[in-house]
Amino acid sequence: MQPSAPPDLVLPDLAHNRTSAVHWLATATAMAAVVALAGVLTPDPATASQPGGKPAHAKVAAPDPASVTFPLKCGGAGTTVTRKASGDLDRNGSPETVAAVRCDAGSGTPPSGIYVLTRSGTGDGPARVVATLVAPGEQQSVSALAVRDGAVTATLLGYSSPDVPRWDPDVRQKAKWRWQGGKFVRSVPSQARSV
Template identity: 45%
Template sequence: MQLPAGHDLPHTRSRTVHWLVTTMSLAAVTGAAALVQPSGATAEPGTAAPADSRTASRAAPEPPPAPDPDAVDYPLECGPLGVVVTDRVTVDLGADGRPETIAAVRCDAGSGTPPHGLYLLTGGGAARLAETLVDPAEGMTVDDLTATDEGTVSARLAGYSSLDVPRCCPDLRRDVSWVWQDGRLELRPAPAPNSI
């Protein structure tokens, strides 16, 4: 059957009112679906529920923080100058889940190369000085401080062959390492330069 010209069926004409009603209906259905949750659903967005309570109770505890080298009182005589930590490494020497910190520390002088102290710090957040690896009285500076997971700490020490050498320019260098053994770090110097 054909309708006279200009007489279309009502559902074939799109009007603004029809689009508004359709949009509002879809928004209402979507909003209701977002609010409705299955019974027992308690998860917050962005979190995942554990598979079961036994798995959650076996989660590994957080390891304690490494000792903070900026919170230690070092045995340095700096007069009116402050103390500065120039390098640090963190390593779990005893493989016991409690990390230690090795800190290279010197007086905060404006020029020259003041000698370093190299210290082993233990105790987690409440850091304490456990061992002196390089005494500032030796007049050495410490560079290239590293540590391995196996408990070896390495550094390059620079020093002076005599008092006549300007304090800005060390003329002696030696690579050294310390190995964790029997509950302490033992010094293992590399061969001296030009040695056989």
Template identity: 50%
Template sequence: MQSLPGAADLPHTRTSPLQWLLTAVAVAAVVAAGGALTPDGAHAADGGQTGPDAAAADYPLDCGERRPVVTHRASADLDHDGRAETVAVVRCETGLGTAPSSVYVLAGPGEPPRVLETLLDAKQDMSVGKFAVRDGEISATLLGYSADAPRCCPDRERDVEWHWENGRFVLEAQPVRPAGVAA
């Protein structure tokens, strides 16, 4: 890149140690602020409770040579026993399309955390869109595919919720609707 004649004499083209220090402080502040902000569902969504580590769990999902990928996670005391469980949305990585998701409830303590219950199995061939854990309820939008829909483009969706009742998770599901249509 060529500089303009006389550009080296302009004050904004010269830097001083103070400018570098101020830049470093500003970058550090932005990085620190970014670390404090996390995507929805990345931390406990129900009273700040910390549950089992979703990344450390062994999932009953066959991904060949690769480990399953946790796409969403949230912790809360779902069964009201005073200890937080973690809900993890997990899938295998694929080169093309969207792999089906599984939804697991993890319990601890223990290393690795153990799968307490499978709420959605990848064999059901659905993906999880929206996901949240609030007030002890797990909610998700499940995305599905009709026979002629490509794996990239779900054409069916269904809102579901699970809640703890009488010692087990109970599913409440809305009717299936075309993808993108408001419930």
């Protein structure tokens, strides 16, 4: 048995469907009008509000330690930021920066200070020091510094006695601070151990 031939299809006369330059020009004009209209009718940027009707904080850059004068007495030697970390420590929506800073000495290991920097509430003012977590007078160096989950953590290096050379700290301790009750509270006791 031979397969049967497909039946002849009767197609309507499609002569009126032929395109011309006028058709393409009309289509291009209509598409351009749609694109232009879509650009004009874009919605306003979305804004979220906090409970109580206050607008959400805009994304603000963390304070730059290079723009701050730190409370160090270096005798004209200048200061060096050895470590820095940023995060929202007081949960207000704006990041703070924590910086480990020491005098820019040519040799040895000068003691470091750990400072918390912030900006004004709008985020457009200059950066400023708002807290000192470790003062240089404590004779500590900072080997690690981080901000995680609203807490500052650091590894501090120090000396067991004045006889230990300043370039070779022999005591290591972990420290952690969290913003509580309007101040930074050290939550990890200073459990010093020899290195």
